[in-house]
Structures are given as structure tokens and as C-alpha cells.
Amino acid sequence: MPSATAGKVITCKAAVAWAAGEPLKIEEVQVAPPQAMEVRIKICYTSLCRTDLVFWQAKGQTPIFPRIFGHEAAGVVESVGEGVTDMKEGDHVLPVFTGECGDCRHCKSEESNMCDLLRINTDRGVMISDGKSRFSIRGQPIYHFLGTSTFSEYTVAHVGCVAKINPAAPLSKTCILSCGVSTGMGATLNVAKPKKGSTVAIFNLGGVGLAAAEGARIAGASRIIGIDLVPGRFEKAKEFGVTEYINPKDHQKPVQEVIAERTDGGADYSVECTGNINAMIQAFECVHDGWGVAVLVGVPHSEAAFTTSPVNFLNEKTLKGTFFGNYKPKSDLPGLVERYLRKELELEKFITHEISFGEINKAFDYMMQGESLRCVIKLEN
Numbered sequence: 001m002p003s004a005t006a007g008k009v010i011t012c013k014a015a016v017a018w019a020a021g022e023p024l025k026i027e028e029v030q031v032a033p034p035q036a037m038e039v040r041i042k043i044c045y046t047s048l049c050r051t052d053l054v055f056w057q058a059k060g061q062t063p064i065f066p067r068i069f070g071h072e073a074a075g076v077v078e079s080v081g082e083g084v085t086d087m088k089e090g091d092h093v094l095p096v097f098t099g100e101c102g103d104c105r106h107c108k109s110e111e112s113n114m115c116d117l118l119r120i121n122t123d124r125g126v127m128i129s130d131g132k133s134r135f136s137i138r139g140q141p142i143y144h145f146l147g148t149s150t151f152s153e154y155t156v157a158h159v160g161c162v163a164k165i166n167p168a169a170p171l172s173k174t175c176i177l178s179c180g181v182s183t184g185m186g187a188t189l190n191v192a193k194p195k196k197g198s199t200v201a202i203f204n205l206g207g208v209g210l211a212a213a214e215g216a217r218i219a220g221a222s223r224i225i226g227i228d229l230v231p232g233r234f235e236k237a238k239e240f241g242v243t244e245y246i247n248p249k250d251h252q253k254p255v256q257e258v259i260a261e262r263t264d265g266g267a268d269y270s271v272e273c274t275g276n277i278n279a280m281i282q283a284f285e286c287v288h289d290g291w292g293v294a295v296l297v298g299v300p301h302s303e304a305a306f307t308t309s310p311v312n313f314l315n316e317k318t319l320k321g322t323f324f325g326n327y328k329p330k331s332d333l334p335g336l337v338e339r340y341l342r343k344e345l346e347l348e349k350f351i352t353h354e355i356s357f358g359e360i361n362k363a364f365d366y367m368m369q370g371e372s373l374r375c376v377i378k379l380e381n
Contacts, residue, residue: 186325
């Protein structure tokens with residue numbers, strides 16, 4: 001039995017960004033029905049990711065406004081469009097900023113999660129099927145963000161960007177798996193693949209870096225070294241398995257040399273989560289020759305250049321990159337939720353604040369002031 005709103009325009013509340021850096025405004029918006037291969041989702045909980053902050057500020061980014069941000073969330077399917085066969089009304093889901101069409105070479109490969117059709121596109125503010133927005137205010141289109149736009153009580157997404165999860169899992173916790181936690185944890189578990197008893201160096205102890213540390217903890221690393229410029233972060237990092245802390249400012253020599261001295265030649269693995277090109281180089285050069293693996297997660301400036309001696313490669317150090325922790329969203333996120341339900345993954349410790357939808361601008365304040373890892377915003381009544 002379809003919902004009473006299926007096929008109809010829904011009017012609901014959304015936090016709209018009208019201009020770069022201006023506080024979001026709660027507005028009554030109209031959300032069109034899903035078209036072919038789309039689903040309309042009632043968003044119950046969403047959280048703020050730094051990517052939302054960066055594009056809201058539009059510093060060096062394409063300024064597309066008015067726009068509804070948000071891409072870490074959890075909700076319930078309200079209705080589905082033509083051709084959707086793997087989801088139905090009432091399913092609990094996570095909308096994701098990247099997708100899995102299931103048909104392209106990347107989706108068919110066990111080695112890649114970079115879908116040709118649904119890979120992240122920060123400049124696209126409309127749906128890929130018809131080039132139109134599903135949001136409007138009194139006839140004026142409001143642009144999408146990352147194909148998710150979860151700062152709205154209802155949103156529309158391509159079905160390939162929606163993962164169906166176990167309804168037993170609390171949406172207030174699983175919402176943070178849609179981006180940062182999965183990215184950092186997957187970088188460690190899926191890409192670095194540390195062995196039990198190994199040493200892992202984590203560059204940056206923000207949300208993604210702590211998720212990388214969580215992955216190292218789950219893998220059984222015996223030493224997890226956190227590298228960060230903010231001393232106050234170390235105490236919190238201990239909850240995620242970080243055993244040692246290095247502040248590069250405290251040393252006269254390059255931090256990669258400091259790490260090499262403390263680890264008898266270098267860390268077994270490193271995960272870089274800053275996006276700073278110097279930290280990327282340090283993360284690569286700090287791993288042990290012969291077997292060391294460095295994984296780059298952060299996104300550097302488009303003109304940045306990675307420079308290191310070719311001898312580092314000849315000495316059998318390995319450099320890898322990752323996108324969304326190498327997780328295929330539809331295939332792999334349900335498994336992460338099951339891991340949480342089995343208490344193998346602790347999501348609660350990532351959540352530092354919980355606020356109501358009307359207070360959404362506080363989430364931006366918390367992040368800019370460095371006070372939050374993840375601020376969960378409750379939309380459901």
C-alpha cells in the first residue's frame with residue numbers, strides 16, 4: 001500500500017543556505033516526487049561534515065546558491081520512483097554522497113568503489129536524470145548538494161546513492177556512517193590493512209583521523225601514534241585506541257624522522273587525514289622501508305604537488321590513496337551497521353553534540369570553534 005503522499009509534492013521544513021557564509025534559514029520548501037530510479041526519503045537525523053562547511057563558506061569552491069546542504073544522514077523511505085525494485089516504503093536507509101550503479105566497470109570490480117555514473121560531483125546542483133531540482137520555494141528552484149541534501153525533512157536521491165540498513169539500528173547513531181567515519185575507518189581496514197600487533201601513525205586527530213584510529217584499534221594494532229598540532233585532542237583520541245601523541249611543533253627535526261626514531265625505522269602503516277601536502281609527504285616518508293604502507297585520505301589544494309625522493313619507492317615503501325574508505329555504499333554500509341549492532345564498532349564516542357533542527361547553525365559554530373567531532377541534528381518530531 002503506497003503512502004498517502006506518494007506521487008505528490010510534499011511541503012516540509014529545510015535549512016536553506018541563501019548565500020556563502022550566511023546562517024542557514026529554516027524555510028518551507030516543496031519537494032517533488034521521485035522520478036525514475038529515485039527515492040524520496042524522510043530524513044530523521046543528519047550530522048554536519050566539514051565538506052558541508054567548506055562549500056557553505058565557498059572559499060575557493062564554486063558558489064552555488066540557494067542550496068540545501070547535508071550529506072551524512074539516516075532516514076526512512078517515503079516513496080520510490082519508477083524502476084526501483086530493491087527498496088520500498090518504510091525501509092531504513094543511509095543516503096550517501098557517492099553511489100553504486102552496479103553496472104559500470106568500477107562497480108563490477110572488487111578493487112574499486114568509484115562508480116562512473118554516481119561518483120561525487122560537488123558542482124552538480126540538480127538530479128542526473130533530467131537536470132532539474134526536486135526542491136523549490138514558491139516555484140524558485142533550490143539546488144541540491146552531493147545528490148543528498150539532508151538538511152531537509154524530505155529529500156530525493158538516486159537509488160544508487162541509498163543504502164538499505166537493518167531497522168534495528170538507531171538512526172541517531174548510524175547517520176554518521178554516511179561519510180567521515182566510514183572514510184577514515186575504511187582507509188585503515190580496507191586500504192592499509194594493518195596486521196595485528198603492528199604500528200600505525202595517524203596524521204590529524206579530527207573526526208576522520210579518529211575513525212582511522214578506530215580502524216587500527218579494530219584491526220589489533222599495538223601502537224597507534226597520533227600526529228596533530230592541537231595538544232588538546234590527544235585525551236579524546238585515547239578513546240579511539242591512540243597510544244602516543246606527537247606534535248610536530250615540539251621537535252626541531254621533521255616529524256617523519258621523529259617517528260622513525262621512535263619505531264625502530266618507521267611505522268608499519270600510516271594514514272593521512274589532513275589534506276595538507278606536507279603532511280602527505282611526511283606520512284609517506286615515515287613508514288618503514290621494505291613493507292611500510294601509507295594511505296592518503298585528505299584532499300589537497302588542486303595545484304599542490306607531491307614531491308619525494310624516488311628512492312623511497314625503490315626502498316619498497318608503498319603509497320596508496322582512497323575514496324570513501326574503498327567502501328561500496330550499497331554493498332558495504334549495511335555490513336558496517338551490523339558491526340555496530342554486534343558492538344564491534346563504537347559510534348557513540350564520535351558524537352559530541354546533539355541538537356534540534358531549529359538550532360542547526362549551532363552545528364556550524366561548534367565545528368568552526370573546533371568543539372565537535374560529529375554534531376547530530378534531529379529532524380523527526
